[in-house]
Amino acid sequence: MYDRGRAAQMQIDARTLEQGTTIEADVCIAGAGAAGMTIALDLLGSGLSVVLLESGGPARDDQNDALSEGRMTGIDTWDLRRMRIRALGGTTGHWNGWCRPLMRQDFEQHDHIPYSGWPLKYADVVPWFRKACRTLEIGEFQWDADERARATGKRLLPVSDIIEQRYYQFSPPTRFASKYGPVLAQASDVRVLTFANVVDVRLDDSRRRVDGFLCRTLTGTTFRVHAGRYVLALGGVENARVLLASRSQQREGVANGHDVVGRYFMEHPHYYRAIGGVHPSALDLGFYRRGESDWRRPDGSAVQMLGALGLAAEVSRRERLLNFSATFQAPGTAPSTPAPVVEDRLPPAAAQALVTRGRGGYETTLLTVRAEQSPMPDSRITLTAEVDALGMPRVALDWRIAPEDDVQMRRAMVLLARELGAKGLVRLRVPGDATRFVWRQDPGGHHMGATRMGRDPKVSVVDVNCRTHEVQNLYISGASVFTTGGDSNPTLTVVAFAHRLANTLRSERRQERSTG
Amino acid sequence: MTSLLRREFLLRALAACGTVAYASAGPRGAEAAGAVPGAARSISAGYFGDQVDAVRVIGEAHLRQLGVEAGDASIRSAARTTLAMIERARDQPRAIRALEQAVRQDFERGRTVQVEGWILSKTEADLCALSLLEDDLSR
Numbered sequence: 001m002y003d004r005g006r007a008a009q010m011q012i013d014a015r016t017l018e019q020g021t022t023i024e025a026d027v028c029i030a031g032a033g034a035a036g037m038t039i040a041l042d043l044l045g046s047g048l049s050v051v052l053l054e055s056g057g058p059a060r061d062d063q064n065d066a067l068s069e070g071r072m073t074g075i076d077t078w079d080l081r082r083m084r085i086r087a088l089g090g091t092t093g094h095w096n097g098w099c100r101p102l103m104r105q106d107f108e109q110h111d112h113i114p115y116s117g118w119p120l121k122y123a124d125v126v127p128w129f130r131k132a133c134r135t136l137e138i139g140e141f142q143w144d145a146d147e148r149a150r151a152t153g154k155r156l157l158p159v160s161d162i163i164e165q166r167y168y169q170f171s172p173p174t175r176f177a178s179k180y181g182p183v184l185a186q187a188s189d190v191r192v193l194t195f196a197n198v199v200d201v202r203l204d205d206s207r208r209r210v211d212g213f214l215c216r217t218l219t220g221t222t223f224r225v226h227a228g229r230y231v232l233a234l235g236g237v238e239n240a241r242v243l244l245a246s247r248s249q250q251r252e253g254v255a256n257g258h259d260v261v262g263r264y265f266m267e268h269p270h271y272y273r274a275i276g277g278v279h280p281s282a283l284d285l286g287f288y289r290r291g292e293s294d295w296r297r298p299d300g301s302a303v304q305m306l307g308a309l310g311l312a313a314e315v316s317r318r319e320r321l322l323n324f325s326a327t328f329q330a331p332g333t334a335p336s337t338p339a340p341v342v343e344d345r346l347p348p349a350a351a352q353a354l355v356t357r358g359r360g361g362y363e364t365t366l367l368t369v370r371a372e373q374s375p376m377p378d379s380r381i382t383l384t385a386e387v388d389a390l391g392m393p394r395v396a397l398d399w400r401i402a403p404e405d406d407v408q409m410r411r412a413m414v415l416l417a418r419e420l421g422a423k424g425l426v427r428l429r430v431p432g433d434a435t436r437f438v439w440r441q442d443p444g445g446h447h448m449g450a451t452r453m454g455r456d457p458k459v460s461v462v463d464v465n466c467r468t469h470e471v472q473n474l475y476i477s478g479a480s481v482f483t484t485g486g487d488s489n490p491t492l493t494v495v496a497f498a499h500r501l502a503n504t505l506r507s508e509r510r511q512e513r514s515t516g
Numbered sequence: 517m518t519s520l521l522r523r524e525f526l527l528r529a530l531a532a533c534g535t536v537a538y539a540s541a542g543p544r545g546a547e548a549a550g551a552v553p554g555a556a557r558s559i560s561a562g563y564f565g566d567q568v569d570a571v572r573v574i575g576e577a578h579l580r581q582l583g584v585e586a587g588d589a590s591i592r593s594a595a596r597t598t599l600a601m602i603e604r605a606r607d608q609p610r611a612i613r614a615l616e617q618a619v620r621q622d623f624e625r626g627r628t629v630q631v632e633g634w635i636l637s638k639t640e641a642d643l644c645a646l647s648l649l650e651d652d653l654s655r
Contacts, residue, residue, distance in 0.1 A: 350570045350574050351574070351634050352570065353564050353565075354574070356565075357565045357567070358565015358567050359565060418635065421635060421636075427634060427635070427636070428635055429635070430633060
């Protein structure tokens with residue numbers, strides 16, 4: 001738990017500030033979740049004074065959580081109030097620790113994925129991924145399944161090279177509040193303000209620079225932070241919400257001259273109980289069950305891992321398919337979602353005849369598939385007329401998935417089924433047909449893309465350095481900057497980009513000093 | 517059953533299927549086919565280890581999906597390629613090996629069918645349908 005006693009030094013409850021206070025700093029970071037805390041930690045000792053604003057306090061509470069409420073107008077995703085945590089550490093307070101980086105192909109431009117192609121390469125991010133591995137307390141930045149199988153003495157399924165073997169690593173999971181909160185609270189150059197909400201991003205007369213964050217508490221205290229640089233690290237929905245709601249000077253909000261903020265919202269469609277399978281009991285799925293890896297943390301605990309199957313990048317490219325990773329559900333685990341979307345008229349007992357052919361037992365399995373979706377401008381966050389207790393407009397989240405995505409994903413599943421069938425390993429059941437898909441898409445709680453990165457301001461909000469195209473001293477951190485989402489859980493990539501942004505801020509500081 | 521009767525049965529069955537195997541069933545083809553003991557239904561049972569009930573469920577679903585009635589002639593017609601493969605084999609072990617290879621190749625080459633959602637090799641779906649034959653030898 002977060003040690004309030006130890007953390008008292010530089011942590012200020014914003015409700016105790018005098019009305020109208022102005023706080024000065026070199027850098028103001030809004031949001032003390034994985035992204036915001038990572039940036040603040042990296043700026044320690046940089047000579048930059050930092051103010052870190054957090055909407056909540058040390059622990060989650062209903063009043064603050066209610067600020068996140070919004071309306072779902074598209075695919076019904078989990079409610080935002082439950083998904084987001086407004087407290088120190090943000091959503092790391094309840095994440096499950098799944099870590100995999102975005103993959104090399106996820107950064108590339110693909111003709112079959114509209115609006116794809118990041119303005120940087122995978123290799124550019126690798127140093128920051130390595131650092132993020134340490135921050136999230138996982139093993140090395142090493143993702144070669146052959147090597148991991150050798151190191152752990154586990155066996156990979158003998159599939160051909162159309163399948164790419166992958167694995168997840170699991171963070172303990174790192175709870176940022178308890179792990180890093182005390183470090184920040186003791187730091188002399190970071191001030192953490194709790195219960196502080198940004199309600200307006202105020203621009204200077206040129207409209208090209210932020211002049212200050214106007215902040216408010218639920219008790220009615222209003223104050224202002226004035227800094228040289230500003231970072232929004234409020235989460236995938238709130239980053240867009242604050243920009244859209246900051247319309248006191250511009251009707252369209254801030255950094256939204258091309259009406260891009262809030263658009264291209266992406267999730268990771270999760271397909272939990274749709275893909276069934278049967279396989280011989282003797283099939284060794286040890287690599288694909290969550291278990292210990294060969295890596296150990298400094299405290300001696302083992303980093304856990306879980307094997308997965310995807311398609312090789314070349315196959316995805318050739319077949320014009322989105323990325324996905326499939327894991328086998330552990331035997332005996334309760335389904336986490338409601339009943340199957342497809343009535344199972346052909347019982348596994350029938351299908352088992354095909355794989356065992358009377359020789360030995362069989363087991364049924366379910367695959368959980370985590371999939372990529374194409375970015376689309378109509379999948380978006382907008383503001384409603386309803387306001388929260390701070391007077392901020394609530395969001396309407398219209399999450400959409402292109403119909404072509406469903407067809408692509410089904411084709412991908414059939415390719416996987418064919419490969420597993422050819423090797424006599426598993427027979428898969430894939431719902432739907434070539435034109436109609438009946439999978440139910442569940443969200444992953446991964447809110448991506450609504451302030452996406454790119455070179456062209458007409459289809460992106462931030463540049464390669466996470467700086468907004470339109471406002472020179474405003475940066476955004478978090479999954480909202482993802483150009484495309486791949487299929488990997490976003491936290492490792494979010495933290496990697498936070499490290500990278502902190503480095504940018506330090507570099508800019510050095511540059512300013514050297515040029516006087 | 518004498519080998520002559522067996523050969524006659526096979527030729528008639530293949531004729532009913534209209535397969536290329538019939539056209540090639542000269543003396544050598546007929547001799548090879550005639551070496552198959554029993555026929556499709558028993559090969560199917562052998563292939564699936566006598567899990568007849570389970571296999572029949574798949575066979576019925578496959579035929580239903582194809583819109584084919586579960587009569588012997590229509591099953592033979594629907595599964596004629598697989599049937600021809602069985603008939604070409606000289607004995608049951610060879611037939612089963614050929615079927616195993618065909619199933620693998622089906623998956624590799626995308627010759628799959630979808631039966632109640634399950635992605636199956638065309639050959640194995642046919643084999644399941646052949647298990648529904650009323651009588652292997654009476655035609």
